[in-house]
Amino acid sequence: MQGKIEVIGKKMFYSLNLKTLEETKARQTVAWLLLLATVVAGIITSPTFSRSHNIINVLRQAVALGLVGMGQTFVILAGGIDLSVGSTISLTSCLSAGIMAGRGEMVIPAILITFAVGICIGAANGFAVSYLKVPPLITTLGMMTIIQGMTLLYTRGPVGRITRGYAYFSEGYIGPVPFPVIFFAILFALGIFVLSRTTFGRHLYATGESEDIAHQSGIKTRLVIFMTYIICSLSATLSGLFLASRCGSGDPLMGVGYDFDSITVVLIGGTTLAGGRGGLSGTLAAIFIMSILNNILNLLGVFAFWQWIVKGLILIIALSTYRIKY
Amino acid sequence: MSEARKILKVLMVALCVGALIWQCSMALAAEPRYEFIEVDTTQYKTPPPWRIGFANASISNAWRVFFFQEIKQEFARFPEVELLVTDAMDSPSKQVSDVEDLVARGIDLLLISPCTAKPLTPIVERVMDMGIPVVVVDRGIDSDKYISFVHSSHYEMGKAQATWLVEQLGGKGNVVLLGGIAGATPAEERIDGAMFVFNQYPDIKVLATRYCDWSPVKGKREMADLLVRFPRIDGVWSGSALQGSGAVEAFVDARIPVPPITGEDMNRFFKQWKTMRLTAVAVSNPVWQGAIAARICISILQGVPVSHYIDVGRTIITERELDKYLDAEAPDDWFMDNYLRKEWLP
Numbered sequence: 001m002q003g004k005i006e007v008i009g010k011k012m013f014y015s016l017n018l019k020t021l022e023e024t025k026a027r028q029t030v031a032w033l034l035l036l037a038t039v040v041a042g043i044i045t046s047p048t049f050s051r052s053h054n055i056i057n058v059l060r061q062a063v064a065l066g067l068v069g070m071g072q073t074f075v076i077l078a079g080g081i082d083l084s085v086g087s088t089i090s091l092t093s094c095l096s097a098g099i100m101a102g103r104g105e106m107v108i109p110a111i112l113i114t115f116a117v118g119i120c121i122g123a124a125n126g127f128a129v130s131y132l133k134v135p136p137l138i139t140t141l142g143m144m145t146i147i148q149g150m151t152l153l154y155t156r157g158p159v160g161r162i163t164r165g166y167a168y169f170s171e172g173y174i175g176p177v178p179f180p181v182i183f184f185a186i187l188f189a190l191g192i193f194v195l196s197r198t199t200f201g202r203h204l205y206a207t208g209e210s211e212d213i214a215h216q217s218g219i220k221t222r223l224v225i226f227m228t229y230i231i232c233s234l235s236a237t238l239s240g241l242f243l244a245s246r247c248g249s250g251d252p253l254m255g256v257g258y259d260f261d262s263i264t265v266v267l268i269g270g271t272t273l274a275g276g277r278g279g280l281s282g283t284l285a286a287i288f289i290m291s292i293l294n295n296i297l298n299l300l301g302v303f304a305f306w307q308w309i310v311k312g313l314i315l316i317i318a319l320s321t322y323r324i325k326y
Numbered sequence: 327m328s329e330a331r332k333i334l335k336v337l338m339v340a341l342c343v344g345a346l347i348w349q350c351s352m353a354l355a356a357e358p359r360y361e362f363i364e365v366d367t368t369q370y371k372t373p374p375p376w377r378i379g380f381a382n383a384s385i386s387n388a389w390r391v392f393f394f395q396e397i398k399q400e401f402a403r404f405p406e407v408e409l410l411v412t413d414a415m416d417s418p419s420k421q422v423s424d425v426e427d428l429v430a431r432g433i434d435l436l437l438i439s440p441c442t443a444k445p446l447t448p449i450v451e452r453v454m455d456m457g458i459p460v461v462v463v464d465r466g467i468d469s470d471k472y473i474s475f476v477h478s479s480h481y482e483m484g485k486a487q488a489t490w491l492v493e494q495l496g497g498k499g500n501v502v503l504l505g506g507i508a509g510a511t512p513a514e515e516r517i518d519g520a521m522f523v524f525n526q527y528p529d530i531k532v533l534a535t536r537y538c539d540w541s542p543v544k545g546k547r548e549m550a551d552l553l554v555r556f557p558r559i560d561g562v563w564s565g566s567a568l569q570g571s572g573a574v575e576a577f578v579d580a581r582i583p584v585p586p587i588t589g590e591d592m593n594r595f596f597k598q599w600k601t602m603r604l605t606a607v608a609v610s611n612p613v614w615q616g617a618i619a620a621r622i623c624i625s626i627l628q629g630v631p632v633s634h635y636i637d638v639g640r641t642i643i644t645e646r647e648l649d650k651y652l653d654a655e656a657p658d659d660w661f662m663d664n665y666l667r668k669e670w671l672p
Contacts, residue, residue: 054430061423156508158418158444158468167448243419247445249468254445256417294420298412298427305413 027270028282030321034268034314035285038292046299054295056178060170062291063180064089064239064246065261066284069269070191071235072262073283077195078228079208079275080129080136085236085262087147088121089255092240094151097160097250104163115237121147122233126226144259151252158251162244170246180242187238192280204228208275264311265290268318289314363634365473370459371629372434374406378623379428383441383465384416388592388659391672392613393464397437399670400620407624418445425449429458435623436460443511444468459626463619465511470634473626476619478638480512483609484519484565486642487588490607491561494586498529499560502552504545504569508537512611516565524563533559538569542594545572546579553580562587567595567608574598591643594658596651608643608651610663617665 042049068085075082092114099110121143128139172179195201206214207221215221239258244250268286271278290311297307378401385391401409410428414421418441426449428436436453438460440446447468450460460472491501503520506513517535524530533556538544545568552559553576562585564570570589577584584604589595591610599606615638625632641663643651651662 048431051430054427057423057426057430061426064419157511158442161444171448246422246448247418248448249444251418251442251445253416253442254419257415257420294423295427298424299431301410303411303413 024270024277024279024282027277027322028279028285030318031269031282031285031289034318035289035292038289038296042292042296042299046296048299049296052176054299056176056181058288058291058295059181060178061295062287063170063184064243065258065265065290066184066188066287067242068232068236068239068258068262069265069283069287070188070280071232072266073269073271073278073280074191074195074204074228075136075232076263076266076271076273077208077275077278078204078225079211080225080228081140081263081273082125082229082232082236083137083140083259083263084121084125084143084147085232085239086255086257086259087144087151088118088233088236089240089243089258090250090252091121091147091151091154091255092118092237093244093247093254094155094159094250094252096241097162097244097248098155100160100162100166102161102163104165107163107166111241114241115234118233118237118240119230122230123226125233126229129229130222130225148252155250155252158249160244160249162248166245167248168245170242188280188284195280200224200227205276208277210276261290264315268315270318270322286318364631365634366631367459367473367626368629370435370473370626372627374627375408376404376406376435376624376627377408377410377431377433378627379410379425379431379433379436380412381421381424381428381436381438382411382413383421383439384413386416389611389613389661392661392664392666393439393616395666395670395672396614396616396664397620399666400617401623404624414441416441418442421446422449425453429453429456433458435627437619437623438462439464440467441465461619461623461626463616474619474622474632474634474636476615476622476636476638478611478615478640479519480515480611481519481522482637483590483611483640484516484521484563485523486519486609486640487516487565487607488520488523488563490609490642490644491563491586491588492523492527492530494605495530495561497527500531500533500556500558501561501563502533502549502556502559503535504548504562504564504573505535505537506540506565506569513537513540513565520563520565538572540566540568542568542572542575545569546576547572549573549576550580553577553582559585561585564588566590567592571595571598574602574604578602591641591651591661591663592658593653593656593660593662596648596662597654597658599648600652600654606645610641610643610661612638612641612663613661614638614663614665 048054072082095117096110096114099113100106125139125143128134129136168179170180174182203219203224206219207224211221243254265286266283268289269282293310294307382394385394401407410431412424412428414424421441436458443466450467451469451471453460454471462472462475464477466475503517505517524532534552536548538548562573564573564587567589570587571594574584586605589606589608591608595608618636618638622632
């Protein structure tokens, strides 16, 4: 009997997956078309935009949001959401720079401690959501304020100093390409591989699509959800480490805005808030849309508040096209 | 044996010298950064037109709005200046990107008002390394690699307010301090300046220091609490008009006459001062430091030498000047110590 349910579950799961695969592809195409439109708009409106110096800037500016957006994609695909990434970035930037304090011998310990803290945050989120069944919105909202409090207890202002070597993480080059961009590209490729080629990836999609069916098909959904929060928290930690390197120090306001920006890129990228549909490729397009948009509006001298309006418009436009199609 | 001793001796001496040098370098690093030295700017002399990039932190409060208007008004006097502005919306990481974008647009000079000191330091140093002169205004950075730093010392502001209060009290009495946000540089520096003055008068007793987050509501609550705790408060030192105006309301509610109180050049405070006939003083953190910074930018591009550090003077407004600064028609949150012409007022 148990076996029979499992077979039925698997059948449902695979049929669902085939349908969602097509949907996902179409949605991601929309995201990439939007990116294309943004790039064309940039080339037309600003002569500076297509200069190599500026393109390198845009790529480097995309890394911080890119890293955290990647983690957020995992969580949302599994049907969750993580609002605590912004404050995680703030905390990890402060911790890493604070512990380092300009001492070369402290670079490795600082990174290790920061990662340990990041994993703890992810584990706490994951445990509360998957095992205690607290809704993700509430869990991570609570976690957000807890981490903010912890950050302000640790420091009330900018803190610490990085070493010259650690600055390589954000400012280094391999040939003509900035090191952080290559680092990000490798990590992103790994993320795509995990989602599309591994059992964990398939289980994650199944869990996001329907936790019950996935569970009945023998997938350890709790573990899958738990893992997504750890992945998300780790990616936020990496963002924090990157921003500490870029700014030379930590700041309790470093992560301001990254929580909602990371959710925005996931949604523009075609992943549904309900989970199970979407993927990293669309998120990548959306990350570049945001980064290029910021760059173009700065190049054109458009006033800052307009940037919020344009971001919101793009989000709504993107999601409305998804709505029309399906 | 003697060989070993010699080596040991040499090692000891080397160690001592090393320690001494290290100590000296530490001492040098600890010296005050702000020096009034002249900077030669001939290498930055550029024929107009000029492209000046202004990386603003934000315009998220009234002070910053006035400050930004002063900068725009000053640059508007020079038709040869093309001003490119970015707004970081108080996010340090966005401000770093903003500066990169400004540099990509090919600017002749960068004017920056940092969100916070430390995180903007590397990018400012990098821009200087590219040969683009940088002027820092309002909040400083964590290095002296810039051409000029223009601000108005919060420490001196706190000192001026405290000095007036001590004079009013004849050098003796109980005072309370109402600060801004705990840990925020302007708030802490103003308190430090005030305490420097109060500490010189043994008969001045500082009863308590409270942080009110630059909020009139919080200022009122903290003051009401202090009024219950202390039977006699002879003077109130308030670092800004925001918590100061709240404190005044607490006295009114408790039906206690308002003692001498300090504040700044905010219209709300002036209105209270006039209607309630307070004994008060206002010391400004001038918004027109933005205009001074703009002038410094022009000087640098003209190749005129400039000062590495400028402390823009505070305006001290006493009862005699009150009517000159008060504007009963203007909104409460306006900063009245400004040089904005009508068309530039927000």
